[in-house]
Amino acid sequence: QETRNAIYSGPFVTAARKEFSNKEDSRLQKWGCYIHGSANRQEILETALKWVSRNNIEEYMQEHRLDDNINELRMYFNDVISWIEQTFDDVYPKMCGLDWGELYERFHNNPYDHVDVSRKVAELYNDDRVKDTKNVFEYVLGGCKDTKLLNVRVFDDITKRRVYDRQTKDAKEKGVSNCPLCAIGHDANKEKIWKLSEMDADHVKAWSKGGPTDESNCQMLCKTHNRAKGNR
Template structure:
């Protein structure tokens, strides 16, 4: 079963069944062999004439679809409802199928592309599920993937898409010479737009990354890169660890032992007073709340 989308008089695009059509075409043009009843590999051209005719004369169930882009998108969802759930980019590829998508998939959806390994350091997901293509389109379109694909649907090249994607990738690797696992999946398109005009010293950036990675109090390693790009100003990106549980417990026990020896409160703020609190023992939670409140003030 194959579905075609009618885009003009006697002009069709594959809506569903691209792999089936491609495989059939490759087989009858002798691009690969299949095993016969004796287990021997046979290309189409070497098969007996009657077997060739049987294949060529076999009727296929084909549907021709016509409608708006939104209707086509809904049809494609329905067609594939019984299979693996489609992600958004796979749906968009079907809706905006044409020369642009074909070229784009050849570049970004080809798992044999030698650049995949490099891209994987910064882009999460797999080529087969269209994640690299989705990322490239997201970056160049500033998040408006559908609009961009609609505009370029009939383009016979993807020069702008490739150039922008590679520019962002090259910029990342020029600023951050050390590749860390936390770099994968960050909003590099947005970060490029916000910071690519700034001058960065790769050696200094590398030293700063190493310093922050070694800082026990930095909880969010993913935030390090945007923090550095932004001039080391937004500490919220690092999710600084102020009081972790082991530290609070150790300080509490030490402070309590000293207080019991001196017969004073284990709260340093209470101990300096002259009221009933001066000898009161507080829990670790009470102490933590009091200390944090004092810091915030």
């Protein structure tokens, strides 16, 4: 950011540095909950510019180089910080460094119950099946739909093999497909026996709806049906 400040030096940069690069500013502790870096290395300013410019910092600085105020930059930054604080009751370590500007753009118009949001975040943080807790916030803001964000612990190969063998044995005895959804269909796959490599492990009751990741809640589906089932 120091290089950019030199290239686009002028009243805008002077005012921006005064606002975001003062290491004695009492607001730094609050900002530090959500932003990596320090004021004296211009990293807070860089983040503020990234947010307001939608990642087009150079273009934004060129456009505003001769401005004698930073009203838009200050207002947008404060709006993002206020939105985070109003949406989440607690501060979590993995909040720091997320692209809050991008999340703000996507979600700030959605109505949220901060109590409900914080409850869901706490539950996911304490769920040992969730591998990527840094994505918990985006997952909750998005309505708890995209479980791929969380990298949820999946069924292991031994479990998948056992379930596959059991389903296949039962299917052959009944003369139907070993994919339960194919078996109740009306197309050519109604009696198809899929190979293990052609199937995916699926939560019978979706993980996001409380379904456990254990053998009792596992079924093997053909890849087409597993993709179609999604998070239902």
